[in-house]
Amino acid sequence: MNYAERLQNVTVLGAAGKMGSGILLLTAIEMVDLSLLPENKDKSFFLNAMDISDEALSGLMKYLKVQVQKLAEKKTVWLRKMYSDRKDLIENGEIIDQYVFDVLSVVRPVTSLEPAYKSNLIFEAVAENADLKIKIFKQIDANNPDKPWFFTNTSSVPITKLETEAELKGRILGFHFYNPPAIQKLVELILTENTAKETEEFALAYAKKLRKKIVYSNDFAGFIGNGHFMRDALYGINKALELVEKENISFPEAVYIVDKISRDFLIRPMGIFQLIDYVGVDVCSFIMGVMNPYLEDEDLYSPELHKLLEQGVKGGQFSSGAQKDGFLKYEKGRPVAAYDFKTQKYVDYADIQAKCDAKIGAAPASLKPWKAVNFNKQKAAILKDYFAELNGTDSFGGKLAIEYLKNSKDIGKKLVNMNVARCDEDVNTVLLTGFYHAYGPINNY
Amino acid sequence: MKKLRRKIYMTAGYNTISLGTGRKEFNPKKPRPGLEHYLKEAGKATLKMIGGADNVDESVVGNFMAARFNKQGHTAAFVPMIDEKLRYKPSIRVEGACASGSLALATGIKSILAETAEVVLCLGVEVQNTMKAIYGADVLAGAGWYQKRKEGHAYFFPGQFSDRAGAYYEKYGKEYARKGMATWYKNAVENARLCPTAQEYHNKTEDLMAVGLTEPNGNFFVDNLSVYDCSKVSDSASAIAIMSEEGLKRCGIDKKDAVEVIGYAQCEEDLTQDPGDLTELSTIKHAAHQALENAEITIDDLGTLELHDCFSIAGLLTMEALGFAERGKGAQFIADGNTARDGLIPTNTTGGLVGWGHPTGATGVHQAVTIWEQLTSKAGDAQIELKEEKPYGMTINMGGDDKTVVSIVYKRA
Structure with missing residues (x-):
């Protein structure tokens, strides 16, 4: 079975979810682009978009139409060549419409698993629940005579566990997209000891066609991305609690300070509490729960995440893409208040900002926002100057930032020492491309 | 006439x-x-x-x-x-x-x-x-022959003029030509910065030559032109x-x-015919010379010129069609600064189609307004210094790929 044949019948499980919809979009595009090549003209391509929710699947089709049209508008030069034999399609508009129709035509929204029984390749992006994944894999594999390959998008569950318990020896690998898959360039690739060479080769070819950057992660719960993020998040939460204790400030004030330091002083796109909310309080809590049993010398657990969930605060996004409230409350996507466990209410930034900013102290003069740094050609020089200045400051905020940086670096080093990452560079690549950091955590700043 | x-x-x-x-x-x-x-x-x-x-x-x-x-x-x-x-x-x-x-x-x-x-x-x-723009390209392609649309480029007119640029590169050298075209872009933006109504009025880019020299990429646009070679x-x-x-x-x-119109010409070429020589704008050449003849002046009398640079290569080929430079020497003529606002023949003094903008059906009128402003000293910051012995201005406005051309000669009244 060659590359194109493998992609002739594919199922995406959890296709209407945040990750699934992106994987579906990219795969549908890749399938149709293959189908347009002369050598594939006689092949048919099917992509089952499997999800349990009819409503979500209906929303998925609308999302697909909009996204495919945008992508088609960007590659019309190529599409005109591909449709050159279609005399009835003359204008760009006609060609784009045809392409959108062709992509939507390969997608078959389904709510049952049966269509996957004919698939050569299964992408799994269901909830981060190992038992659920295993159950589904087993059911499909028992009914599919073609020994399909399973690509799981899990960000935390060890692939070997899935392989063993679902009895998929050699036919599974971790193909972990970052959110949102259509935009983020990074894919973490996780093999088991048994993963077949041709499966790996297909995964690499597929990633290349999707223009994704592959970073291999060894098969350890959480892999590189969550291995760093979950520890970084826990550090942030614990740091806020420590500030409450030592500095005699309220929890919302501590959250404001830590979020601000981890965003502004660390030149990151989001503060740590905003990132937790973005990923979802529930998801973070769940992933820590998956990872923790595999960790010997540390306890990756945050009671605060559980407390939030108990009080009904979950974070994540609305289907519109708007941010739900979590540790922070949002207006037009910007944090405006921080949660107080005692009152179960949000405290407006307006009421605490002045006090907290005074506590943080003046920012280093050379500090620039992430946006101005990350896309700047002089990024390396800007960062070097900034961190040199930061290291020389003794403001409260500056010291906090330095501790934070050091911890982030320690986490990165730990991932290499634990053999989760193959090298320092892989850790840095994941943070640079998967988390849009302006610099890798393992640095000499 | x-x-x-x-x-x-x-x-x-x-x-x-x-x-x-x-x-x-x-x-x-x-x-x-x-x-x-x-x-x-x-x-x-x-x-x-x-x-x-x-x-x-x-x-x-x-x-x-x-x-x-x-x-x-x-x-x-x-x-x-x-x-x-x-x-x-x-x-x-x-x-x-x-x-x-x-x-x-x-x-x-x-x-x-x-x-x-x-x-x-x-x-x-x-x-x-x-x-x-990708759909606008379909609309603008209406200026070509619809029977040729299917074989044309997604960006139809950039595709047509990319072919002209490619032929010019082949004949006279790409690096040489690109330098002239980049100078064209630089002049266009610098002139537009002096005219508050221009689309590139707010352009703050420092190294305009570098931008103008942007390498064309046929995978996303056309083979021989970058977007900076194009009008807006x-x-x-x-x-x-x-x-x-x-x-x-x-x-x-x-x-x-007021300005006096002392001569004009309008020429039409067959829409269904491909250009005979890609490196020549023959209808422009015909119309411009007819207008000059009608006005009884020569290019040496012109104090300023507004021409149809829908693409930088069209600007370059028009300078050659007018006779300001021999064929193949247009790129050098431009690179030497002759079309700049203080050059031999100040051209497109508020930016032209590349710098001021190209509202297609309005462009011909815009050109006339610019000449009127220059000849009556109403061009504000964009005002050029006109020599007494050169009280003439000229406009050249082109429809399609050298198919409809109107050229008008003006004089201080």
């Missing part, structure tokens, strides 16, 4: 801003003004300068493709909307692709010559940012009044505030 049988003047020119990418006001996600807004703004401004709509005998509107960009035909009937005193007076819309604007001028000139009008209000309008997608209208001597008197316009 016969000498003009009456004296013809143009006066009271007005350009709205050229709205599109580059302008700070432009936000593709927000609603923008339509045809009505631009026609009103330009029309009212010109009417004010000539003492009101009472003085107007008839009107002409140049517009290329409102029928597709705005799903609006019948644009001549917008004229009475500009001023109710234009109700029941003649108004006509003319179309010749990107030369529609100067076809409107030619039509107005003919009315004066025919003595059916002493004062003609001439308008050009196009609102193109109603769709993304623009929304705008321009207006100017065309008058006889009697018309000037009627409107109380001093001759020093």
Whole structure:
């Protein structure tokens, strides 16, 4: 079975979810682009978009139409060549419409698993629940005579566990997209000891066609991305609690300070509490729960995440893409208040900002926002100057930032020492491309 | 061609801003003004300068493709909307692709010559940012022969002129040609920065030569041109009044505030034919020389020039077609600074189509307004120094790939 044949019948499980919809979009595009090549003209391509929710699947089709049209508008030069034999399609508009129709035509929204029984390749992006994944894999594999390959998008569950318990020896690998898959360039690739060479080769070819950057992660719960993020998040939460204790400030004030330091002083796109909310309080809590049993010398657990969930605060996004409230409350996507466990209410930034900013102290003069740094050609020089200045400051905020940086670096080093990452560079690549950091955590700043 | 049988003047020119990418006001996600807004703004401004709509005998509107960009035909009937005193007076819309604007001028000139009008209000309008460029390319492709659309490029006209550029590179050397074309871009933006209505007015880029030298990438655009070699997608209208001597008197316009049209030519080439020689703009050559002959001057008499640089390569080939440079020497001529605002022949002094903008059906009128401003010292910061012995200006406006061309010669009145 060659590359194109493998992609002739594919199922995406959890296709209407945040990750699934992106994987579906990219795969549908890749399938149709293959189908347009002369050598594939006689092949048919099917992509089952499997999800349990009819409503979500209906929303998925609308999302697909909009996204495919945008992508088609960007590659019309190529599409005109591909449709050159279609005399009835003359204008760009006609060609784009045809392409959108062709992509939507390969997608078959389904709510049952049966269509996957004919698939050569299964992408799994269901909830981060190992038992659920295993159950589904087993059911499909028992009914599919073609020994399909399973690509799981899990960000935390060890692939070997899935392989063993679902009895998929050699036919599974971790193909972990970052959110949102259509935009983020990074894919973490996780093999088991048994993963077949041709499966790996297909995964690499597929990633290349999707223009994704592959970073291999060894098969350890959480892999590189969550291995760093979950520890970084826990550090942030614990740091806020420590500030409450030592500095005699309220929890919302501590959250404001830590979020601000981890965003502004660390030149990151989001503060740590905003990132937790973005990923979802529930998801973070769940992933820590998956990872923790595999960790010997540390306890990756945050009671605060559980407390939030108990009080009904979950974070994540609305289907519109708007941010739900979590540790922070949002207006037009910007944090405006921080949660107080005692009152179960949000405290407006307006009421605490002045006090907290005074506590943080003046920012280093050379500090620039992430946006101005990350896309700047002089990024390396800007960062070097900034961190040199930061290291020389003794403001409260500056010291906090330095501790934070050091911890982030320690986490990165730990991932290499634990053999989760193959090298320092892989850790840095994941943070640079998967988390849009302006610099890798393992640095000499 | 016969000498003009009456004296013809143009006066009271007005350009709205050229709205599109580059302008700070432009936000593709927000609603923008339509045809009505631009026609009103330009029309009212010109009417004010000539003492009101009472003085107007008839009107002409140049517009290329409102029928597709705005799903609006019948644009001549917008004229009475500009001023109710234009109700029941003649108004006509003319179309010749990107030369529609100067076809409107030619039509107005003919009315004066025919003595059916002493004062003609001439308008050009196009609102193109109603769709993304990839669909706009379909609309603009209407300036070519539809039977050739299928084999054409996604970006049809950039594709046509990319082929011309490619032929020029092959014949005379790519690096050499690109240097001239990049200089063209640099001049265009530098001139646009001096004109508050120009689309590139807000451009702050320091190294314009480097931008102009951007390597073309055929995977995303066309093989031999980068987007910086191209004119802009623009929304705008321009207006100017065309008058006889009697018309000037009627409107109380001093001759020093007008320019005289001393010659013009309009040439049409077969839409169904491919260009004979890709490195020559033969219709432009024909029209421009006919206009000069009609005006009884030579290129050496020209003090300023507005030409149709829908693409930098078109600017370059037009300099050669005019005879300012021998064939193959146009790139050098431009690179040497001869077309710059302080050069031998100051060209496109407010940025041209690359820098000021290219509201297709309005461009011809915009060119006339610019020449009028320069020759009457009303160009503000963009004013060039005109030599006494060179009181002439010229416009060259092209529709399609060298298919419809109007060239007009002007003189200080």
